[in-house]
Amino acid sequence: MIRRGFFRSSDRFLIALLAAGLSLGAMTPAQADQRGPADTTIVDSTGRDGRTVALTFDDGPDPRSTPHLLDVLRSHQVKAVFCLWGEHVKEHPELVRRIVAEGHALCNHTMRHENMSTWSPSEIGANLRATNAAIHAAAPGARVPYFRAPNGAWGRTPEVAAALDMQPLGWRLSVADWNNPGTHVLVQRLRDGISAGDVVLLHDGGGDRTQTVNAVSRVIPQLQAEGWSFTLPARHG
Numbered sequence: 248m249i250r251r252g253f254f255r256s257s258d259r260f261l262i263a264l265l266a267a268g269l270s271l272g273a274m275t276p277a278q279a280d281q282r283g284p285a286d287t288t289i290v291d292s293t294g295r296d297g298r299t300v301a302l303t304f305d306d307g308p309d310p311r312s313t314p315h316l317l318d319v320l321r322s323h324q325v326k327a328v329f330c331l332w333g334e335h336v337k338e339h340p341e342l343v344r345r346i347v348a349e350g351h352a353l354c355n356h357t358m359r360h361e362n363m364s365t366w367s368p369s370e371i372g373a374n375l376r377a378t379n380a381a382i383h384a385a386a387p388g389a390r391v392p393y394f395r396a397p398n399g400a401w402g403r404t405p406e407v408a409a410a411l412d413m414q415p416l417g418w419r420l421s422v423a424d425w426n427n428p429g430t431h432v433l434v435q436r437l438r439d440g441i442s443a444g445d446v447v448l449l450h451d452g453g454g455d456r457t458q459t460v461n462a463v464s465r466v467i468p469q470l471q472a473e474g475w476s477f478t479l480p481a482r483h484g
């Protein structure tokens with residue numbers, strides 16, 4: 248209840264700032280949407296009207312792919328969500344700091360991609376807190392507004408994630424990029440598959456993701472030229 252009260256007063260503070268005509272500094276509308284308490288709904292959309300899409304990247308950070316991906320996103324001024332393994336965070340904390348510094352959002356993807364479908368809430372909580380602790384050791388003060396269960400095996404994770412103020416994050420479109428079917432195939436699957444408001448599941452870790460990064464680098468400017476905007480997933484069900 249304390250947390251809920253805090254966010255309510257925080258919202259009032261934001262409204263007061265806006266009413267006073269003051270700037271919110273570097274906060275983008277997408278980041279502002281991350282505020283407010285999480286709930287147990289597994290969100291799979293941007294929650295916005297029009298041609299919006301949210302890109303999410305799982306299983307990193309990975310030094311083979313994440314830096315290149317960050318370069319691509321930066322060059323097109325796109326913000327995305329990175330669903331991190333705690334173990335990889337410990338191995339590559341500098342990549343976590345870069346993800347945060349470049350304005351992307353973080354997502355807890357467990358310590359080692361455990362299947363939690365049969366775990367108790369206390370077991371889940373210990374793992375999720377350990378993952379966030381690894382993230383905060385790498386990037387002190389970074390927000391972790393989302394949680395994604397490995398392989399979508401949600402079990403009781405949504406209630407635990409919401410209690411830790413992380414919104415369960417699903418997806419509407421997956422293009423099976425982990426099979427490395429070829430960059431042009433991934434481009435086609437993304438072009439054919441993306442519809443308004445989608446959360447899209449992609450990977451920057453778990454193997455060689457060169458095809459994924461190259462496909463994203465082609466699709467982003469195509470969609471932008473067609474009036475699409477890239478935003479973050481909704482933070483409420």
Ligand SMILES: [Zn+2]
Nearest residue numbers: 305306397398
């Ligand atoms: Zn994963």
